[in-house]
Amino acid sequence: MTGEKLFLVDGAKGHSGTFMVEALLKEYPNCEIVATDLPSDTRKEIMTKETVFTSKLKYNVQVLDDPRVEFIAADLTKIETLGELFKNKKYDVIFHPASLYDYFAELDILRKINVEGTRNLLELICETQDLNSLRFIHWSTCGVYGEPDYKHDKKTKYVILADETAPFNPPNSYNISKMEQELLLKEYMEEKGLKATTIRPGVIYGPYQMYGAYHVLLILKMMGHGVVPLLHPKKHRLVYPSVHVVDLSRSAILLANKEEAIGEAYNLVGDPVWMDDWLEWVFGQFGMKCTYLSVWFPLFKFFTKLATWIAKRKENKSRKLGVRPSIDRPMVEYITHNHAFSNQKLKDLGFEFQYDTWTGYKETIDWYIENGWLPTERNKMEVY
Amino acid sequence: MGFIEGLVLCFIGGWLNSYLYRKYLRKRNRAWLLWFGILWCGGLITFDFLIYIDVINANWFEILPWIDIPDTVHPSVVGRYWMFTPGAMFGMPMPLPVENYFGAVWHIFALFLFLCYICVFTVGQNLGRFTHGRLTYEKGAWYILRGTKSIQKSKEKIEKQMEE
Numbered sequence A: 001m002t003g004e005k006l007f008l009v010d011g012a013k014g015h016s017g018t019f020m021v022e023a024l025l026k027e028y029p030n031c032e033i034v035a036t037d038l039p040s041d042t043r044k045e046i047m048t049k050e051t052v053f054t055s056k057l058k059y060n061v062q063v064l065d066d067p068r069v070e071f072i073a074a075d076l077t078k079i080e081t082l083g084e085l086f087k088n089k090k091y092d093v094i095f096h097p098a099s100l101y102d103y104f105a106e107l108d109i110l111r112k113i114n115v116e117g118t119r120n121l122l123e124l125i126c127e128t129q130d131l132n133s134l135r136f137i138h139w140s141t142c143g144v145y146g147e148p149d150y151k152h153d154k155k156t157k158y159v160i161l162a163d164e165t166a167p168f169n170p171p172n173s174y175n176i177s178k179m180e181q182e183l184l185l186k187e188y189m190e191e192k193g194l195k196a197t198t199i200r201p202g203v204i205y206g207p208y209q210m211y212g213a214y215h216v217l218l219i220l221k222m223m224g225h226g227v228v229p230l231l232h233p234k235k236h237r238l239v240y241p242s243v244h245v246v247d248l249s250r251s252a253i254l255l256a257n258k259e260e261a262i263g264e265a266y267n268l269v270g271d272p273v274w275m276d277d278w279l280e281w282v283f284g285q286f287g288m289k290c291t292y293l294s295v296w297f298p299l300f301k302f303f304t305k306l307a308t309w310i311a312k313r314k315e316n317k318s319r320k321l322g323v324r325p326s327i328d329r330p331m332v333e334y335i336t337h338n339h340a341f342s343n344q345k346l347k348d349l350g351f352e353f354q355y356d357t358w359t360g361y362k363e364t365i366d367w368y369i370e371n372g373w374l375p376t377e378r379n380k381m382e383v384y
Numbered sequence B: 001m002g003f004i005e006g007l008v009l010c011f012i013g014g015w016l017n018s019y020l021y022r023k024y025l026r027k028r029n030r031a032w033l034l035w036f037g038i039l040w041c042g043g044l045i046t047f048d049f050l051i052y053i054d055v056i057n058a059n060w061f062e063i064l065p066w067i068d069i070p071d072t073v074h075p076s077v078v079g080r081y082w083m084f085t086p087g088a089m090f091g092m093p094m095p096l097p098v099e100n101y102f103g104a105v106w107h108i109f110a111l112f113l114f115l116c117y118i119c120v121f122t123v124g125q126n127l128g129r130f131t132h133g134r135l136t137y138e139k140g141a142w143y144i145l146r147g148t149k150s151i152q153k154s155k156e157k158i159e160k161q162m163e164e
Helices: A015-027 A040-046 A061-065 A107-128 A173-192 A213-223 A245-256 A275-285 A297-321 A329-334 A344-348 A357-370 B003-025 B032-052 B058-063 B075-084 B104-132 B148-163
Strands: A006-010 A032-037 A069-073 A093-096 A135-139 A196-201 A203-205 A226-232 A242-244 A265-268 A290-296
Touching (some): A015 A061, A061 A069, A093 A245, A107 A173, A173 A329, A196 A245, A203 A213, A203 A357, A213 A275, A213 A357, A226 A297, A242 A245, A245 A265, A290 A297, A297 A329, A297 B148, B003 B032, B032 B104, B075 B104
Parallel strands (some): A196 A265, A203 A242, A226 A290
């Protein structure tokens, strides 16, 4: 490889990975990228989340056909398969979006892939790479905070956004594994001097997204009638934290070029929008009627607890039957808790978002409909 | 039947209307919603109105062994007694605590309840739309409430279709 810069992107067949590769090719036309992901058969076996509603959806993997991209299949959990990635290669930046992002997966599998897999990767990096020049960008999640103990603005009564200093309090298995991943990375930074930066994105959305934000949009579309809860008192009004996948890739590139980002973590969410505003707007985009329900917060909490209990029962039953539920339990918890995070630290570094929530979701919804990822009367898409 | 039973039937009819329309008839007959509504509500209102004005004599229902209209009810208001007494058709009458059903106020009350038939039918229809959707691809609130086995069946069905 004789390119201007050499990058490694793992999880390159996933949603963030494909967009990361695409962004790098755009930003550095002369770069060389080593892209890696699981071998196809193993990937199909593990990534059952990609077939929750239909088996027809595919990520933007054609980006890996670019001649500047060399794809090497490897499994983070099998250290012997990683050797090829580092053989005679000195990377400038390693982007690490690879993770099992699946709320239905059991904690031991999540730990094996997300924590032990990352350990294997870091071990090899420390053995083979020049840690003085290498930058490592790690994908975490805002979920590691759980629902922080928010303060409220005295004047408006609304919640004050939590910054990166909020303590870890992961509410589910996936977030526990991401927290442990961060703690592991911290060890390598302190002990080996690895120059790493952590990104903590909120709900990632954008074209080709098929788990998470896509779930919400598809379910709302399938329901055909919207309900918008208006919570009272207003200090409990929920914030919807999301980020466009393009902004995620752009921020990773920016952070890889900033010396002051070394050893730091950054929340990556768009400017805050209220959940009820967002829901109302989405129903409008789908041309659906919606009902507004003014709810006293304790009553809302009661119903969300009930919904979580139902989701938990369904999860247990699904495990017994060996199928996936259409909504994973932590997803129910997400839409009933407040996740209000500040992006100020990233903005202070000079990052400008390309998409605000409205334009980003407008483009995403249009893309889903044009490409038959959301059912309409015309495309006759069938979902499980 | 009485007003209460009529209203319940209208609600069920409204729900059933949107369900049948969504499930079977949308593609074949878009006027189905209207026709079903007219026939169901119109039929119920006409039948109950004829009972109310005693054209259909409620005493005729006493042919059924569990129905018994008390002799204390004046023969000229048997229809009104029948309509304003929930449960009479099931042999479990819960008569209103009034001495008789004479007076224009009962007619006003009855008119209001007959109009409610249409409103309740619409409420049932809207609830039906909410529970199982309106357009061909929509599945309504049922989509998030359905059980795991239902998801499994749906998956098997779609995969079989794809294979074929």
